[in-house]
Amino acid sequence: MASTLKVKDELPAGVKFSYVPYSEDNMEVTSCGMPITYDASKEWADKKVVVFAVPGAFTPGCSARHLPPYIEKLSTIKEKGVDVVACIAFNDAWVMSAWGKANGVKDEILFLTDADTAFSNLLGWTAGGRTARYALIIDHGKIIYAEKEPGREVTVSGAEAVLAKL
Numbered sequence: 001m002a003s004t005l006k007v008k009d010e011l012p013a014g015v016k017f018s019y020v021p022y023s024e025d026n027m028e029v030t031s032c033g034m035p036i037t038y039d040a041s042k043e044w045a046d047k048k049v050v051v052f053a054v055p056g057a058f059t060p061g062c063s064a065r066h067l068p069p070y071i072e073k074l075s076t077i078k079e080k081g082v083d084v085v086a087c088i089a090f091n092d093a094w095v096m097s098a099w100g101k102a103n104g105v106k107d108e109i110l111f112l113t114d115a116d117t118a119f120s121n122l123l124g125w126t127a128g129g130r131t132a133r134y135a136l137i138i139d140h141g142k143i144i145y146a147e148k149e150p151g152r153e154v155t156v157s158g159a160e161a162v163l164a165k166l
Contacts, residue, residue: 004122004123004124005122005123005143005146006123006143006146007143007144007145007146008142008143008144009142009143010141010142010143011040011041011044011045011138011141011142011143012041012122013041014041015039015040015041015119015122016037016038016039016040016041017037017038017040017088017112017113017114017115017119018035018036018037018038018092018093018112018113018115019035019036019037019038019093019096019110019111019112019113020032020033020034020035020036020093020094020096020097020111021033021036021107022106022107032094032097033097035092035093035094035113038110038112040086040112040119041141043084044084044138044141045140045141046140046141047083047084047138047140048081048082048083048084048137048138048139048140049082049083049084049085049086049136049137049138049139050077050082050084050085050086050135050136050137050162050166051085051086051087051088051135051136051137051138052066052070052085052086052087052088052134052135052136052157052158052159052162053087053088053089053114053120053125053131053132053133053134053135053157054066054067054087054088054089054131054133055089055090055127055130055131055132055133056089056090056091056130057089057091057095057096057098057099057111058095058099058102061133061152061154062089062133063099063103065153065154065158066133066154066157066158067087067099067103068103069154069158069159069160070085070087070109070159071103071104071105071109072159073159073160073163074108074109076163077159077162077163077166080163080166081166082166084110085108085109085110086109086110086111086112087100087109087110087111087112088112088113088114088119088120088131089113089114089130089131090113090114090115090116090117090120090129090130090131091113092113093113096111096112096113097111099111114131117129117130117131120132120134123136123146123148125148132148132149133148133149133154133157134146134147134148134149134156134157135147135156135157135158135161135162137162137165137166144165145162145165147161
């Protein structure tokens with residue numbers, strides 16, 4: 001894999017996340033599905049994808065300022081031709097699944113685990129052992145937008161900023 005991904009780079013082979021898929025029989029926050037490997041390199045090869053990364057599920061900034069606008073603007077994002085919206089964090093797959101459930105999200109947004117921050121390290125965007133706060137637009141395997149937050153606010157990685165680039 002490339003050492004540092006950037007705009008115009010192809011998403012390399014082998015980008016994988018851990019993920020608990022949506023299941024109607026596991027909709028309670030306290031119920032658990034089994035994590036699977038989500039091969040983003042294959043799944044996203046022929047799709048337009050928005051990825052936003054957060055430092056941690058259930059944290060104040062992520063829960064109050066970062067995730068809600070993506071939920072609220074999801075239909076507008078999809079109208080721009082986006083096939084997949086994914087949120088990634090360093091949290092394990094069960095925590096990410098519970099965060100999606102706690103926010104009423106079924107399978108409209110994928111909540112993926114960046115195990116050991118492997119993907120965020122490809123971008124060079126980690127923060128204290130966690131995923132940094134950033135957003136990407138990947139169009140048919142090519143990164144066309146990549147921005148990391150310069151501070152603690154949600155600006156370049158927020159739903160509005162991403163919508164402006166779609």
